[in-house]
Each structure stands twice: as structure tokens, then as C-alpha cells.
Amino acid sequence: MEGGAYGAGKAGGAFDPYTLVRQPHTILRVVSWLFSIVVFGSIVNEGYLNSASEGEEFCIYNRNPNACSYGVAVGVLAFLTCLLYLALDVYFPQISSVKDRKKAVLSDIGVSAFWAFLWFVGFCYLANQWQVSKPKDNPLNEGTDAARAAIAFSFFSIFTWRSGATSPP
Numbered sequence: 001m002e003g004g005a006y007g008a009g010k011a012g013g014a015f016d017p018y019t020l021v022r023q024p025h026t027i028l029r030v031v032s033w034l035f036s037i038v039v040f041g042s043i044v045n046e047g048y049l050n051s052a053s054e055g056e057e058f059c060i061y062n063r064n065p066n067a068c069s070y071g072v073a074v075g076v077l078a079f080l081t082c083l084l085y086l087a088l089d090v091y092f093p094q095i096s097s098v099k100d101r102k103k104a105v106l107s108d109i110g111v112s113a114f115w116a117f118l119w120f121v122g123f124c125y126l127a128n129q130w131q132v133s134k135p136k137d138n139p140l141n142e143g144t145d146a147a148r149a150a151i152a153f154s155f156f157s158i159f160t161w162r163s164g165a166t167s168p169p
Contacts, residue, residue, distance in 0.1 A: 014075040015093065024166060025108075026089050033082035038153040039122075040075025043068050046146035047143075049138060060143045061129035071150055074122045078115055078157070085111070092105055112164035123154040 020026055048057040063065035088104060095101050109157045130147055138144070 015090070020089060023089070026086070026094045028160050028164045029082050029086055029089065030049040032157060032164065033079060033086070035153045035157045035160060036075045036078035036082065040079065040156070042116070042150040042153075043071045043075070046143035047071070047150070049142055058137070060133070060138060061126060062133040062148050063137060064129050065125055067129040070122060071126055071154070074118050074154075078119070078161075081111065081115065085159045086125040109166075112161050115164075116158050117163035119154055123151065123158060126151045126154055 046072055047060050050057045059065050059068035061071075085108060088108070092101070092104060095104065126147075130151060
């Protein structure tokens with residue numbers, strides 16, 4: 001790509017999907033998108049248990065509904081944020097104003113740093129709640145792989161979002 005303002009070529013060029021897909025920030029965004037699906041999907045599908053003695057479901061993370069809610073909320077909102085910024089990546093070469101490009105890049109950096117922080121908090125929170133969970137609450141170990149996957153992909157998401165903050169379009 002020829003030199004232009006804030007990492008893009010000259011505005012008004014034809015859309016090239018091959019160039020878009022090869023850009024590191026686009027790849028990181030797609031990976032972050034997939035990680036968010038894994039986190040909220042794992043918690044929604046297997047993060048809640050019910051026992052024969054109780055009528056209500058409870059969160060696998062130390063019976064703390066806030067832990068499951070936080071994981072699902074961060075996962076879903078990160079999923080939507082990735083979609084929004086993927087759309088911005090597609091539209092970015094069409095932005096002709098240098099000021100608008102600057103705003104787009106700065107918002108991308110700020111949002112990526114914010115999400116890296118939220119994923120760090122989520123990882124610490126889920127890992128802590130998982131650590132203090134009592135084995136008697138889940139004697140059959142149902143959903144433990146999903147709980148561990150959500151914790152692991154929360155950890156991985158810290159780095160994909162942090163990398164997104166340092167490699168804008």
C-alpha cells in the first residue's frame with residue numbers, strides 16, 4: 001500500500017478484500033472475535049449447573065452468578081465491538097479526512113486498551129472464582145472443561161486486544 005494518512009492508502013481507492021485480510025490488525029480482530037465467542041459460548045452452554053436437590057441453576061464459578069454474568073457480558077460486548085471495528089476496517093480506506101482517520105485510529109487504540117483491561121479483570125475474576133469453587137458443588141465435574149476454556153481464552157484475549165492497541169490500521 002502506498003503511503004497515506006494513518007496507515008491507509010489514498011482515500012477513495014477500490015476495496016480490496018485480499019489486502020484487508022492480510023493486515024495484522026484485521027487478523028488480530030478476527031482472532032479476538034473468535035476468542036470472545038469461545039468465552040461467552042462456554043459459559044452460556046455449560047457454565048450453569050443444577051442439582052437434583054435444588055430447583056434453580058447455579059454458576060459453576062463458586063456459585064457466583066456475577067462471575068458468569070461478567071464473562072457472558074464481556075464476551076458478547078467484545079464480539080459486537082470486534083464486528084464494529086471490522087466494519088470500520090472495511091470502511092477505513094474510504095475515509096478521506098485526515099482528522100477522521102486520526103479519530104478512527106485513536107478510538108481503535110483506546111478501545112483495544114480498554115478491552116485488554118476488561119479481559120484482564122475477567123480472567124482474574126473467573127480464575128479466582130474457579131479456584132475457590134467447592135468440589136462438592138460439582139461432584140460429577142460437569143462443565144469443568146468449558147469453565148477452564150473460558151478462563152484460558154479470557155487470558156488469551158488480553159494479548160490479542162493489547163496487540164490490537166499497539167498495531168492500529
